[in-house]
Amino acid sequence: MKIDSQTAFGTRACPGCAVEVPANENRCPICGYEFPGxxxxxxxxxxxxxxxxxxxxxxxxxxxx
Ligand SMILES: [Zn+2]
Missing domain, CATH: 1.20.5 (Single alpha-helices involved in coiled-coils or other helix-helix interfaces)
Known part of the structure; x- marks a missing residue:
């Protein structure tokens, strides 16, 4: 069992394109959706x-x- 940096930070689903974005990213790299917060x-x-x-x-x- 290995833990990569993304699972360590956790992910959240982008409401724009449903891709899993690392929780430390404030903007979706795929569609550019900006997470509120x-x-x-x-x-x-x-x-x-x-x-x-x-x-x-x-x-x-x-x-x-
Ligand atoms: Zn997106």
Whole structure:
């Protein structure tokens, strides 16, 4: 019985192409699917910035009309 690096890290099935991707990989090497987990905080921050910009720009746009 030998343990290779992939089984040591574990794998997860890609929802895009159903291939087994090593758990330490954040992106599927076959179809490029990005697994959620390490990135969502940055995406949430981007959305917060976009929403704040919108909240600032909409009153400005309304005032300047
Ligand atoms: Zn995939």
């Amino acid at each position: 390490r990135g969502p905080l940055q995406r949430q921050l981007i959305w917060i910035v976009v929403l704040l910009l919108g909240l600032l720009l909409i009153p400005l746009w309304l005032a300047l009309r």
